[in-house]
Amino acid sequence: MPSIRKMKILYAIGGYIAIFIENSRLFKQIERLASTDELTGLPNRRTVMEELVRVHRRTNRYGRVSGVVMTDLDHFKRINDMYGHDVGDLALRSIAGALASSIRESDVVGRFGGEEFVVVLQETDIKGTLLLVERLRKTVEELEIQGPHGEILRVTASFGVSVVSPKDPDCHAVLKRADNALCEAKASGRNRVCARTPEPEDA
Numbered sequence: 001m002p003s004i005r006k007m008k009i010l011y012a013i014g015g016y017i018a019i020f021i022e023n024s025r026l027f028k029q030i031e032r033l034a035s036t037d038e039l040t041g042l043p044n045r046r047t048v049m050e051e052l053v054r055v056h057r058r059t060n061r062y063g064r065v066s067g068v069v070m071t072d073l074d075h076f077k078r079i080n081d082m083y084g085h086d087v088g089d090l091a092l093r094s095i096a097g098a099l100a101s102s103i104r105e106s107d108v109v110g111r112f113g114g115e116e117f118v119v120v121l122q123e124t125d126i127k128g129t130l131l132l133v134e135r136l137r138k139t140v141e142e143l144e145i146q147g148p149h150g151e152i153l154r155v156t157a158s159f160g161v162s163v164v165s166p167k168d169p170d171c172h173a174v175l176k177r178a179d180n181a182l183c184e185a186k187a188s189g190r191n192r193v194c195a196r197t198p199e200p201e202d203a
Helices: 004-035 045-062 076-083 085-100 126-142 171-187
Strands: 067-073 108-113 116-121 157-163 193-195
Touching: 045 108, 045 116, 045 171, 067 085, 067 126, 067 171, 076 085, 085 108, 085 116, 085 126, 116 126, 126 157, 126 193, 157 171, 171 193
Parallel strands: 157 193
Antiparallel strands: 067 116, 067 157, 108 116
């Protein structure tokens, strides 16, 4: 039979192991919260930017382009004004889920802020990106969101598309192109996809 001293040592070791496991669990939880948007469960802005940095480096190294998409919900303020922020939050969660379920496992979609999302399509050229984004646009357009009194709400979104170029100085360059394309989509009537590709001398 173990001595009392050995039993005390075993209990002490067990206590330290329990503390270590709990601290590890808490660390993982904090890490997840730091990288995830609380409302939608998608990667947050910081995580999306980190992914864009990785994609930019990979493009510079291997020359393989990737699609970058910025999307913003059209007239979203009207939903918040008419139905309240609870319904607005429900709409954001529904759209986030629809976007996430419509891309490949290797791709990334994150909430960039407010009602704006960014999608990173790994190793996808401009043609492939445009094809997939048109499907995303239709997915959002056809999404049915239940209102507070059982009514069906519909939301549309505008999309700005570009691709990472090997000559981009950093990941902000492709984001700027995608954002300019998004502004063009908004200005030309919303619920549409516009693209900005790198200039020939930058391609």
